[in-house]
Amino acid sequence: xxxxxxxxxxxxxxxxxxxxxxxxxxxxxxxxxxxxxxxxxxxxxxxxxxxxxxxxxxxxxxxxxxxxxxxxxxxxxxxxxxxxxxxxxxxxxxxxxxxxxxxxxxxxxxxxxxxxxxxxxxxxxxxxxxxxxxxxxxxxxxxxxxxxxxxxxxxxxxxxxxxxxxxxxxxxxxxxxxxxxxxxxxxxxxxxxxxxxxxxxxxxxxxxx
Amino acid sequence: xxxxxxxxxxxxxxxxxxxxxxxxxxxxxxxxxxxxxxxxxxxxxxxxxxxxxxxxxxxxxxxxxxxxxxxxxxxxxxxxxxxxxxxxxxxxxxxxxxxxxxxxxxxxxxxxxxxxxxxxxxxxxxxxxxxxxxxxxxxxxxxxxxxxxxxxxxxxxxxxxxxxxxxxxxxxxxxxxxxxxxxxxxxxxxxxxxxxxxxxxxxxxxxxx
Numbered sequence: 001x002x003x004x005x006x007x008x009x010x011x012x013x014x015x016x017x018x019x020x021x022x023x024x025x026x027x028x029x030x031x032x033x034x035x036x037x038x039x040x041x042x043x044x045x046x047x048x049x050x051x052x053x054x055x056x057x058x059x060x061x062x063x064x065x066x067x068x069x070x071x072x073x074x075x076x077x078x079x080x081x082x083x084x085x086x087x088x089x090x091x092x093x094x095x096x097x098x099x100x101x102x103x104x105x106x107x108x109x110x111x112x113x114x115x116x117x118x119x120x121x122x123x124x125x126x127x128x129x130x131x132x133x134x135x136x137x138x139x140x141x142x143x144x145x146x147x148x149x150x151x152x153x154x155x156x157x158x159x160x161x162x163x164x165x166x167x168x169x170x171x172x173x174x175x176x177x178x179x180x181x182x183x184x185x186x187x188x189x190x191x192x193x194x195x196x197x198x199x200x201x202x203x204x205x206x207x208x209x
Numbered sequence: 210x211x212x213x214x215x216x217x218x219x220x221x222x223x224x225x226x227x228x229x230x231x232x233x234x235x236x237x238x239x240x241x242x243x244x245x246x247x248x249x250x251x252x253x254x255x256x257x258x259x260x261x262x263x264x265x266x267x268x269x270x271x272x273x274x275x276x277x278x279x280x281x282x283x284x285x286x287x288x289x290x291x292x293x294x295x296x297x298x299x300x301x302x303x304x305x306x307x308x309x310x311x312x313x314x315x316x317x318x319x320x321x322x323x324x325x326x327x328x329x330x331x332x333x334x335x336x337x338x339x340x341x342x343x344x345x346x347x348x349x350x351x352x353x354x355x356x357x358x359x360x361x362x363x364x365x366x367x368x369x370x371x372x373x374x375x376x377x378x379x380x381x382x383x384x385x386x387x388x389x390x391x392x393x394x395x396x397x398x399x400x401x402x403x404x405x406x407x408x409x410x411x412x413x414x415x416x417x418x
Contacts (some may be wrong), residue, residue, distance in 0.1 A: 006412075007251050008250075008409065009251055009253075009256075011408070011409050012221075012405065012409060014408075015404075016218075021292065042216050042217025043218050044216060047218075055283075078408050079411040079414070080411055093303070093305035097303035097306055100302060101403065102409065103404055104404055107407070109411075147414060148414060157304075161281070171414050172410045178354060186417060187417075188414050188417065190406055190409050190410045192406050193228055194401075195228075195312055195316050195318070196225065197401050198222040198313065199227070199316075200217065200220050200224060201357055201381045201399045202288040202318075202401050203286075204381065204399075205288070205381030206221070208396075208397065
């Protein structure tokens with residue numbers, strides 16, 4: 001199967017597996033069964049085995065998976081075994097939260113520059129990241145090999161920012177603004193929707209009554 | 210199947226379907242095929258039909274789904290056809306972003322009070338939500354029928370806040386702090402991990418090279 005055809009939901013599950021394996025590793029666990037890993041991720045174990053089989057055979061029947069080896073394998077599949085230099089557009093509350101979210105840099109997702117249109121924000125340094133004027137975008141990204149652009153602007157500015165990202169060769173965009181971004185096929189845009197998390201809590205909470 | 214046994218990943222997909230249906234509805238679309246809805250959600254259509262079949266028969270072969278009827282059906286399953294009064298602990302950058310995220314209230318997730326330990330934040334009103342001192346928690350929640358508690362504190366404070374929520378009868382918790390929360394079985398805790406979104410972008414972006 002061509003990697004690009006892998007459905008988004010499968011990639012999401014791979015990321016869930018990686019997070020769970022990191023926790024098991026931190027607890028000093030060396031081996032894990034597919035049942036145990038699946039349960040930790042809220043997935044059934046047949047699904048987990050099928051997901052991993054997309055990317056070649058892994059694990060030994062009756063023995064389980066080596067936690068560090070499987071984690072390394074999944075990180076290589078995800079492409080999170082390397083550094084991903086990023087830029088941020090929009091230094092509002094969410095932008096500030098992202099710049100201060102040290103777990104991102106620990107996982108190789110490192111902001112190299114931030115942009116805003118607000119004079120009061122331009123020139124500030126947030127967690128070692130400089131905030132530039134949006135109009136400086138062109139020459140700032142010339143200095144940095146940026147791979148991912150993150151949009152945390154109001155909805156009204158998101159498309160314009162995405163167009164600017166794309167014009168300057170950024171191929172991967174994560175959009176937190178509540179609006180769908182139009183983009184050419186050779187650019188990846190992930191739309192983040194935090195409200196989905198609230199739906200999940202609602203679903204399970206209602207069933208406790 | 211007992212609803213409570215529905216795996217987290219299925220609930221996640223249901224929420225994705227609801228979001229896509231909302232977009233189709235906004236575009237004035239009345240009918241949709243399972244293939245079209247599945248594609249919009251990055252899921253395969255057999256999976257979509259299976260998910261919906263958990264909750265009874267729906268749709269007419271060869272005709273597709275009625276967009277408004279299916280949306281209503283899924284919202285009833287998710288429990289998002291009602292109001293979910295919430296409290297927030299932690300009015301930092303992420304907390305501020307959540308309080309200002311109007312899409313949440315539009316979907317019935319309404320903050321009725323926020324809490325912090327920082328004197329400079331206590332007494333402020335953010336998007337109509339009052340910020341109380343954390344020690345006032347007990348009497349504030351007595352006045353409000355709170356269903357969900359949201360944690361946006363630093364990791365070091367998250368467990369203490371969760372314990373306080375649970376002690377006061379909150380059964381649904383959404384935790385944005387990067388730490389696992391210990392909790393009794395009759396309480397639901399969803400851990401949010403924003404880094405998973407970045408993994409997805411990395412996966413697809415790498416494949417464009």
